[in-house]
Amino acid sequence: MSTVTQNDPSEVPEADTLGERAANLVERDIIAGDLVPGARLGIVDLVQRYEIGATPLREGLSRLVSRGLIVGIGQRGFRVADIGREDLLDITRMRTVVELEALRLAILHGNDAWEAGILGSLHQMRRHIERTGDEFREGAPDFDRLHKGFHTALLAACGSKRLLTAHSDLYDQAYRYRRVMMRSFDSGDKFVAAHQSLADLVLARDLSGAQAMLGDHLRSTLDIVYPAGRGD
Numbered sequence: 642m643s644t645v646t647q648n649d650p651s652e653v654p655e656a657d658t659l660g661e662r663a664a665n666l667v668e669r670d671i672i673a674g675d676l677v678p679g680a681r682l683g684i685v686d687l688v689q690r691y692e693i694g695a696t697p698l699r700e701g702l703s704r705l706v707s708r709g710l711i712v713g714i715g716q717r718g719f720r721v722a723d724i725g726r727e728d729l730l731d732i733t734r735m736r737t738v739v740e741l742e743a744l745r746l747a748i749l750h751g752n753d754a755w756e757a758g759i760l761g762s763l764h765q766m767r768r769h770i771e772r773t774g775d776e777f778r779e780g781a782p783d784f785d786r787l788h789k790g791f792h793t794a795l796l797a798a799c800g801s802k803r804l805l806t807a808h809s810d811l812y813d814q815a816y817r818y819r820r821v822m823m824r825s826f827d828s829g830d831k832f833v834a835a836h837q838s839l840a841d842l843v844l845a846r847d848l849s850g851a852q853a854m855l856g857d858h859l860r861s862t863l864d865i866v867y868p869a870g871r872g873d
Contacts, residue, residue, distance in 0.1 A: 658697070659693055660700030660701045662697070663701025664702070664705055665701075666691050668705060671705075672710075672813070672816045672820075674817070678721050678723045678724045679721060679723050681714075681718065681720045682702065682718060682719040683718060684698055684718060687702075702719050706719070708810045709810065724817055726866075726867040729862065729863050729866060733815075733862070733863050735807075736811045737859055742799075742804065743796040743799040743805065744848075744851060745852065746798070746799035746801065747797065747798040747843075748846050748851065750799070750800055751798035755797055756844055758794045759791075759794045759795060759843065760840070761794075763794075763833075763837065765790070766788060770784075770829035770832065770833055793809070795839070795840070795843055795855075796808055818862050818863075818866050839851070
């Protein structure tokens with residue numbers, strides 16, 4: 642496993658078990674780029690790195706396998722999942738299926754509290770960007786939480802825990818690609834305006850318009866990170 646810089650443990654979400662904490666720690670370092678695609682994850686190295694026992698580490702790694710961030714390599718342990726156009730295309734297809742259906746159900750069943758949640762999450766993201774100017778970015782914990790919170794708020798009234806769990810896992814799997822895509826935003830105002838337009842369609846209960854814009858939004862990462870005609 643490559644040598645990487647230790648991050649602040651306080652940035653890791655609280656966990657109920659050591660296995661969950663191990664998963665959170667490894668996930669943090671994968672999406673931050675400290676554990677690079679293809680890097681081997683040796684149990685002994687990870688025990689020393691995170692100061693967590695081998696058993697909860699294996700439990701945590703198994704959780705990340707199911708979420709697509711790492712892969713098992715037979716009896717030899719685990720490695721960080723590779724990235725590439727085909728992987729992002731697969732993630733995008735799955736996100737489109739999951740999120741367009743969840744959005745349909747949310748628009749059908751959403752109430753005033755759901756609408757308030759969308760407006761509140763958009764407001765928090767806007768205020769964060771106003772404070773940070775055009776320096777907002779994926780990888781900053783506050784921004785990551787607010788950005789994911791907005792997209793989750795759009796779907797929150799779908800009534801399906803499994804759809805929301807699938808959305809959350811796929812959103813996280815796309816994170817390493819989205820960090821590259823976010824470099825195309827040179828203006829916080831443009832970023833907020835894009836999300837405001839999506840929220841407006843959802844709150845207007847314009848199903849076809851909202852689904853079309855969300856689909857374009859999801860495909861934008863693929864189009865920017867892997868433009869047509871360019872190889873991996």
